[in-house]
Amino acid sequence: MLATSLALLLGLAPRVSAHGSEDTSNKASDYVRQCIAYMVNAPGDSDMAHDKMHDAMDAADKDGVDMPDVSLAEHAFHSGDVHMAQAYLEASIGVTPHMGTMQPAKVMTDSMAAVGAEPGSTFIDQPLDGVRNLSGANVGALLGSLLALVLGAVLALRNRRRHVEEA
Amino acid sequence: MASPAIPAAKGAWRRTLDVIDDRLGLDGLRYEVPEHANNLAWSLGGLTAVTFLVLIVTGVFLVQFYSPTPETANQSIRDLQSGVTLGAFVRGIHFWAAQAMYVLAGVHLLRVFLTASYKKPREANWLIGVAMFALVIGAIFTGTVLKWDQEGFEALGHNLDIAKVLGGVGSFFGAGFASNISILVRLYGAHVAMIPALLIGLMVVHFLLVKRHKISPDPKNPTAAGEKRGSFTLHLRRVAIFGLVVIGILGVMSVLWPAGIGPTPVEGVEVTKPPWMFYWLFGLENYIGINGILYGAIVFFGILIALPFLDRRPERYWRRRPVAMASLVLLLAAMGWLSYVTATSGMTNHLG
Numbered sequence: 001m002l003a004t005s006l007a008l009l010l011g012l013a014p015r016v017s018a019h020g021s022e023d024t025s026n027k028a029s030d031y032v033r034q035c036i037a038y039m040v041n042a043p044g045d046s047d048m049a050h051d052k053m054h055d056a057m058d059a060a061d062k063d064g065v066d067m068p069d070v071s072l073a074e075h076a077f078h079s080g081d082v083h084m085a086q087a088y089l090e091a092s093i094g095v096t097p098h099m100g101t102m103q104p105a106k107v108m109t110d111s112m113a114a115v116g117a118e119p120g121s122t123f124i125d126q127p128l129d130g131v132r133n134l135s136g137a138n139v140g141a142l143l144g145s146l147l148a149l150v151l152g153a154v155l156a157l158r159n160r161r162r163h164v165e166e167a
Numbered sequence: 168m169a170s171p172a173i174p175a176a177k178g179a180w181r182r183t184l185d186v187i188d189d190r191l192g193l194d195g196l197r198y199e200v201p202e203h204a205n206n207l208a209w210s211l212g213g214l215t216a217v218t219f220l221v222l223i224v225t226g227v228f229l230v231q232f233y234s235p236t237p238e239t240a241n242q243s244i245r246d247l248q249s250g251v252t253l254g255a256f257v258r259g260i261h262f263w264a265a266q267a268m269y270v271l272a273g274v275h276l277l278r279v280f281l282t283a284s285y286k287k288p289r290e291a292n293w294l295i296g297v298a299m300f301a302l303v304i305g306a307i308f309t310g311t312v313l314k315w316d317q318e319g320f321e322a323l324g325h326n327l328d329i330a331k332v333l334g335g336v337g338s339f340f341g342a343g344f345a346s347n348i349s350i351l352v353r354l355y356g357a358h359v360a361m362i363p364a365l366l367i368g369l370m371v372v373h374f375l376l377v378k379r380h381k382i383s384p385d386p387k388n389p390t391a392a393g394e395k396r397g398s399f400t401l402h403l404r405r406v407a408i409f410g411l412v413v414i415g416i417l418g419v420m421s422v423l424w425p426a427g428i429g430p431t432p433v434e435g436v437e438v439t440k441p442p443w444m445f446y447w448l449f450g451l452e453n454y455i456g457i458n459g460i461l462y463g464a465i466v467f468f469g470i471l472i473a474l475p476f477l478d479r480r481p482e483r484y485w486r487r488r489p490v491a492m493a494s495l496v497l498l499l500a501a502m503g504w505l506s507y508v509t510a511t512s513g514m515t516n517h518l519g
Contacts, residue, residue, distance in 0.1 A: 030435060037433035041317050045513070048438070113236060114349050116342035117327055119320055120237025121431040127316075128245050130259070130425030138422050141256045145418025152411030159408060 031056035211275035213406030235355035240315035259421025283483035284383035309358035316429030386483035450505030
């Protein structure tokens with residue numbers, strides 16, 4: 001049954017598009033945001049970011065985007081300075097560049113709350129990786145966890161021995 | 168004439184327990200279970216319940232600081248991580264406990280399969296277990312979306328696409344069902360109320376049916392000949408002890424490998440992979456498109472649901488069930504291979 005199901009799935013199911021494959025836009029601002037998303041989420045994959053930058057330049061609707069900044073971003077990108085490229089892209093849509101010390105400015109001009117499946121992102125934040133912090137309360141939490149682990153293991157072994165002896 | 172034996176005086180602790188038992192009937196938990204019920208393999212269901220308890224306790228803490236709107240959700244988690252005492256630790260425990268619950272529930276299902284404990288008269292309880300496993304996956308999915316980072320947003324996108332494929336049936340899961348509010352708010356409701364409530368309800372029935380049908384026999388000793396019997400409270404004590412180990416491991420992992428969060432989401436890109444338990448479905452999508460996720464889930468759960476009705480022979484020992492074992496190996500190999508392909512391939516290879 002399983003093999004048949006898999007064969008049916010792989011062989012006979014209609015080949016359709018994957019998630020997101022039909023997403024297209026004519027807005028340069030969308031492509032700038034997507035370009036930044038690639039830079040932030042996949043810093044090792046420059047091709048996709050580059051394509052999005054060109055999509056932004058070719059987009060029919062350039063409202064809300066400072067195109068000279070996009071051109072500067074492209075130059076910076078080609079010269080290998082990805083951070084500067086990202087900063088120019090952020091500036092092009094009104095976001096305070098991530099290299100600055102100020103809080104990023106909001107890029108949403110509409111004050112309405114996001115509805116449906118809208119992302120509602122006002123700026124593209126950097127990833128916040130889990131940082132191992134062995135200080136203060138975390139040390140207590142670690143010691144408490146280790147105590148629970150050891151106590152549980154000792155009790156399990158002791159209980160098991162008794163369990164075997166009784167059997 | 169011998170004088171009657173005088174019963175030993177009860178201690179204060181015993182008397183207190185008796186008072187409570189008179190009111191709550193806790194003595195009903197002292198029903199007999201076979202000795203093998205206290206093995207780790209037969210305690211996996213109880214351990215799954217322990218991780219669920221951990222998730223509820225840590226979840227109650229997290230909802231105090233989480234803001235379920237698209238504009239603020241991601242930032243509220245960052246604030247929790249950096250500005251709340253032990254916030255990152257508690258979130259880390261929640262993060263790892265969710266994965267532990269998935270693994271323990273999966274291994275529990277596997278143990279029930281290997282010992283054929285789904286067979287008559289326990290078919291209904293098997294189906295309840297399968298439903299709970301589906302709810303666990305639903306909880307992990309909604310929890311992933313709640314982070315409202317790129318990974319969570321892309322996971323949501325897949326869900327919305329599948330809702331479209333389902334047409335009218337899937338409209339409830341789509342963003343258009345209540346288009347005046349964000350779907351994040353609806354998924355938050357599902358994550359903190361609907362799914363836990365369903366899980367608790369099914370868990371109660373699951374436990375009652377375990378009591379009614381008794382612990383399933385050890386296939387090596389189906390008549391329980393010569394096997395000692397003990398109280399269910401002893402089994403609970405064993406589960407509590409194992410649970411202490413699990414909680415300790417979760418705490419250590421939370422400190423040493425804390426949970427992170429990705430960037431705020433952007434529409435129209437697909438740049439992240441899903442959590443590892445969805446890798447095999449993600450791999451299927453590579454082969455046959457978005458429908459692959461739907462078909463994969465239908466086939467997987469279809470097999471689990473049909474199992475007790477297809478395999479009705481009384482034989483319970485795994486070595487004498489070659490068809491069942493071969494099917495299991497094939498299923499796990501297919502899922503493992505698809506997961507491996509997803510894990511080792513870059514996002515540029517993902518269809519789309």
